[in-house]
Amino acid sequence: MGEPRNSLYTFTAGCLLGAGCVYVAYKYQSDVCRSLYHKIKRGSFVPILDELDFIDKHRARRAAVADPGFYALYSSWIGGIVTEPALMQVPLDDHMVHRGHAVFDTASLVDGRIYRMEPHLDRLLYSAAKARIKLPFSRERMREVIEQTCSASGKRTASIRFWLSVGPGDFGFLPDGCIESCFYVLVFGGIPIDKDLELKGINEFTVTGVPMKPPALATMKSNNYLLNCLTAMESKDKGGKFGILVDGDGKIAESCVLNIAFVNHNDKLITPPFKHILAGVTIRKVLELGQKMVHQGKLRGVEQRDIKVDEARKAKEMFLLGGDTHLIPVVSWDNIPVGAGTVGPVFKYLLSALENDKHLGFADHQVVRYVH
Structure with missing residues (x-):
């Protein structure tokens, strides 16, 4: 019986999904599988997700709450625009996340026109210079990316937030370990203000x-x-x-x-x-x-x-x-x-x-x- 038990244990540990299979293993008195069965039953088992599982779960979480109003995100790290909120991600090792080494600004999209784009870009670049953030590309390119992200959103009235960060690379505090500085643009519903x-x-x-x-x-x-x-x-x-x-x-x-x-x-x-x-x-x-x-x-x-x-x-x-x-x-x-x-x-x-x-x-x- 040793070989079948071993095979069943391998199968159970490999899939980690079928509670029925785990219960069969439980009958074979495998200590590991018995522990796994009880964790699944209590809801304390943490699954290991592949990329499709992650996206499905993220999409489900977003759908379970009020519409976040995220319409389009550009990421220079990825080099493109996404319109699916479940795909709107920033790398965890971006120093913007764990060190706050980033600057941002927020403009308004009003009736299909970006309102006061240049003063917002002025302030963004001023802030970036003070924060010693290298620009990933020119101001003209930033302007183009912001416009194209607005276009991809399909919205004529929204808020536009854009960030410049020293970028991802490590969890240190100096930007020396960062791979490249990054530019992100989000077109979203804005922060509601009661009229x-x-x-x-x-x-x-x-x-x-x-x-x-x-x-x-x-x-x-x-x-x-x-x-x-x-x-x-x-x-x-x-x-x-x-x-x-x-x-x-x-x-x-x-x-x-x-x-x-x-x-x-x-x-x-x-x-x-x-x-x-x-x-x-x-x-x-x-x-x-x-x-x-x-x-x-x-x-x-x-x-x-x-x-x-x-x-x-x-x-x-x-x-x-x-x-x-x-x-x-x-x-x-x-x-x-x-x-x-x-x-x-x-x-x-x-x-x-x-x-x-x-x-x-x-x-x-x-x-x-x-x-x-």
Whole structure:
């Protein structure tokens, strides 16, 4: 009986799939197979998957939750675009994953046109230079890849996120072991923002338990957003949404992923300088729109300067800005009403002007040629 037992053991260990076969082995009193049978029965057995099993399981996991809204991914590591979410992968040994040695930016696809592509590419390349990431190819090629990924998605309105990383290769901390730097582009549904926030405003809170990023990290858009997440989490604990950061000198800094602007008691639009915070693409556009309001007599001035908390507390309006098209009014700050405690006229004008620019403007748009 030794040889049949041995053959059955080999068969069972080889397939590891048929609980019935394992149970037959269990009757032969093989200690290994008995242990395997009990693990399968308890659900503690970890299967070894081949590539098709992995894709099927990944697809099933995605299907079991809400649609993630992932439409197309380009990977320079693979050298192509995929539209199946189960195939959208980044190498685990990419230093973007385990060291955070990467930078990114996010643009908007609006009505088949990429909105403000060039300012986003400017910031991406600035961040990459500060992070000492070598470019895998030219800026022109990046622009082409972004457009082609949008085309492959088939979507006319979406968000576009792109990353530059030092790439995969090892689990060290220096990029010397990386094979090549990588460029990734994802076209996705974006982070949903409740449109009611624009109508009603939000209550926001000063975050005191999370340190600000050092300027070297704060002024680049790196892949390390742990402090940003903790900022939003503390605000949420207090009843807010994004959080307000104040530096050690009592000056307004920024929110978790948004810039901050005020309309002060002199009817001037003011916002902090970019010395120690991220140079937001949205706030820069809003400052342009604010200058037009000055010419129209709707504002008395536009200033980018240090803002002490005491001055900010006296503001008529306060709002957060980011994501190209997101303006969110703050009507209460630390349970104290901002101005009249309602959404103000400057915010309403700027929101309307920004919406008009993203849909009808031409200067900051790149038309996507849909060929798929």
